[in-house]
Amino acid sequence: MSSSILKILLSGHDSNDEAQRAEELATLLQTESILNLRGNRIGAEGAAVLATCLQTNRTLTSLNLTNSCIGDEGARALGTCLQTNNTLTSLDLWNNGIGEEGAKALGTSLQSNHTLTSLDLRYNSIRGENFSSACLFWGALTKCLPTNHTLTSLSLGGNYIDDENVMALATCLETNRTLTSLKLDGQHFFGDGRYRGVQTLLLTSCTLTNLNLTGSHIDDDGARELAICLETNRTLTSLNLNGNNIGKWGARRLATCLETSHTLASLNL
16 A cells, blocks of 8 residues: 555656546545655655645545655645645654745644644754744744644644744643643753743643653753742643753752642653
8 A cells, every 4th residue: 555655656747647646646545544654755746746635535634744855845735735624633744844934834724724633843944033923834823823722732843943932832822722742852942041931831831731842951950940830830741851951950859849749740851
């Protein structure tokens, strides 16, 4: 099955046109619920064929396109199909060279999509300078998250997200009531007030249960700031801080929170 699917997606312009290839793909996928194409480098054209197919597909619930080189063009095609697709619940686009334009299309799709529960955009090229409408993806994300009622897991690690971005994200989550898992691994929290965003996130979110901040240059001072917030947080059950710069002092401070918290059950240092 997978070889037949890849043959269609990788065949290029010289074989059949996009519509015909999408029709052939639809036939192959009519009984499939999970499609894992990670590492097959289908490119933007393959993603476009797949997106055309997904506009009418009613069976596929999980799609993994990790390391598929789809770029902005492929992301835009998928964003368009997500506006009408009502079956896909999980989309993994880890490491696809997606920038602001492609990410904006995906973020915008969340305003009208009512089925996607998990979106993974880790390790792309999404920049977060000046979290505002001028930043295409972040502008789309801030519009959709307060009113989105289906997304439960959002993974943004390994992009260019700073503390100000996290602060704005926390503001969005003050009214969001569905997002429970947030992955912000591989970030760089430097400078004065560098942990304000994460602090706000922990203090204001009413639903977040799982937070991943692995490899984010958090030191003992950061551990202390997080510990203060965890003393009053009533939702977080799992916090992953592996691969940071937390020493014995910071670890002891966090461990105390684990002993006294009524919700935190897992702390990974």
